[in-house]
Amino acid sequence: MIRSALxxxxxxxxLAGCTSRxxxxxxxxxxxxxxxxxxxxxxxxxxxxNLQPGTKVFVDATYTEGTDSKYAVSAIRDRVxxxxxxxxxDKGKADLIIEPxxxxxxxxxxxxxxxxxxxxxxxxxxxxxxxAIFKRSYQQGVVKLAATxxxxxxxxxxxxxxxxxxxxxxxxxxxxxxxxxxxxxxMPEEEKxxxxxx
Numbered sequence: 001m002i003r004s005a006l007x008x009x010x011x012x013x014x015l016a017g018c019t020s021r022x023x024x025x026x027x028x029x030x031x032x033x034x035x036x037x038x039x040x041x042x043x044x045x046x047x048x049x050n051l052q053p054g055t056k057v058f059v060d061a062t063y064t065e066g067t068d069s070k071y072a073v074s075a076i077r078d079r080v081x082x083x084x085x086x087x088x089x090d091k092g093k094a095d096l097i098i099e100p101x102x103x104x105x106x107x108x109x110x111x112x113x114x115x116x117x118x119x120x121x122x123x124x125x126x127x128x129x130x131x132a133i134f135k136r137s138y139q140q141g142v143v144k145l146a147a148t149x150x151x152x153x154x155x156x157x158x159x160x161x162x163x164x165x166x167x168x169x170x171x172x173x174x175x176x177x178x179x180x181x182x183x184x185x186x187m188p189e190e191e192k193x194x195x196x197x198x
Contacts, residue, residue: 034186035107035141035168036068037075042166043143044075049098050159053084058094058152064102072145076100097152103144103163110138115177132174141168 051057057080061073080098081087088094118130143166149159170184187195 031139031170031184031186032107033068035139035170036105036143037071038168038186039141039143039166040068040072040075040105040145042168043145043164044072044079046164046166047076047079047145047147047161049080049083049085049149049161051080051083051085051096055085056088056093056095057085058088058091058097060091060097060099062099064100066102066105068105069102072102072105072143073100076145076147091152094152096158097150099148099150101146101148103146104142104165105144106142108140108142110136110140112136112138131177133176135172135174137172139170143167 059073059077059080061069064073076098077087085096091097112135113130113132114134115132116128116130119128120126121128144163145166146163147161148157149161150157168186170182170186172180172182174180
């Protein structure tokens with residue numbers, strides 16, 4: 001009886017030594033931030049603005065919300081500047097106002113596991129680690145953008161931009177407990193080689 005108890009305790013300690021804790025500084029991981037920003041850049045690139053070079057443009061972010069909305073609005077401003085618009089910070093000086101709408105700016109997650117999930121051991125304060133014969137963790141950044149362009153002097157509609165959609169993804173794979181790798185479209189191949197990931 002005592003021998004069995006010692007054997008169980010030893011096994012639990014060995015298993016506990018295999019566990020790891022994910023820590024992120026700041027609160028969100030680099031992958032999560034890249035999923036948001038990459039999808040936002042792709043969505044902004046799909047917006048087609050009919051601008052005459054030198055048009056003074058005010059991008060009105062009044063009706064955008066969310067943690068990453070500022071990045072999405074900045075991506076739209078970049079798109080306007082690349083199309084030849086002159087960005088202004090005062091509505092009174094603008095020839096055109098672009099009012100963006102963010103319909104989605106989030107991350108979807110999906111996880112498939114064939115094996116045994118991690119399980120806490122009651123009263124001992126330890127956790128038996130996950131044993132994955134096959135595991136796929138999937139994260140997808142999703143962005144939906146639209147915009148209304150109008151004349152600031154008359155309020156008349158100039159252009160209504162139909163919603164555009166963009167996606168980014170990261171997949172983490174594990175096979176037979178030991179082999180793991182990541183596939184992602186978040187960055188060019190050269191940068192992927194240097195990225196450790198989360």
